[in-house]
C-alpha cells in the first residue's frame with residue numbers, strides 16, 4: 472500500500488519559529504559551544520573518565536547510552552533525507568540546521584561511550600536488544616517523505632522525548648556521578664526544543680491548510696507511539712514513559728489530536 476502523503480498547499484503558512492539565518496545559526500551555536508565547554512571544564516578528570524560511577528551503573532547505563540547514540544545517529548540520516556526532499560526552502564533550511572545539531576549530539580554521545588570504556592562491538596547489540604527505541608528509528612529511516620519524517624521525528628518523537636525526559640535523564644545521570652551525560656543532555660535540550668517548535672509549526676500549518684490533514688497526522692502519531700510503547704513494557708522505564716507521553720500530549724492535544732492509548 473502506498474504511504475499517505477500530506478502536501479502543504481500554501482507553503483507561506485510555514486515559517487521558522489526561530490527565524491534563523493546562517494549568520495544567526497552560527498553565532499548561536501558558537502555561544503552554545505562556549506557554554507558547553509565551560510560546563511565541561513568544571514568536571515574533574517576522574518568524573519570525565521567514568522572513575523566516579525559504580526560498575527553496576529555502567530552495566531545498566533549501556534542501554535541508555537545506546538538509546539542516545541543511535542537515535543542521534545539515526546537523526547543524522549533521516550533529517551538529511553528530509554532536507555534533500557524538502558518541498559519548499561523554508562522547511563529545507565530548518566532541516567539543514569537540525570542536521571548540524573544532530574551531528575553535534577552524535578559526537579557528544581560517542582564521547583560518552585568511549586570515555587566510559589565500552590567497546591564499540593557492544594554498542595549495536597545494546598541498541599538492537601528488546602526495550603529500546605530502535606524499532607521506531609528503523610521505521611523513520613525507511614521513510615522518504617519530508618513531511619512524514621518531520622511530523623513523526625520532530626513533532627511526535629522529539630515532542631515526547633524533549634524537555635521532560637532529557638531533564639529526567641540528566642538528573643538521574645548526575646545523581647549517579649555521570650556528570651558528562653548530564654551536561655550533554657542539558658546541552659541537547661536547547662536544540663531539541665527548537666526542532667520540536669518547527670515540527671509543531673509544520674503540523675499547525677498543515678491543519679490550517681486543510682483540517683482533513685488531522686486524520687493522517689493522528690495515524691502517524693498512533694503508529695509512532697505504538698513503536699515506542701515497547702520501551703515501557705516490563706514497567707522498568709515507567710517514569711520515563713509517563714514523562715514521554717505527558718510532554719507529547721502537552722503540544723499535541725491543543726492542536727486537536729487525541730491520545731493514542
Ligand SMILES: [Fe+2]
Nearest residue numbers: 543546573576
Ligand atoms: Fe539530537
Ligand SMILES: [Fe+2]
Nearest residue numbers: 629662663666
Ligand atoms: Fe533533534
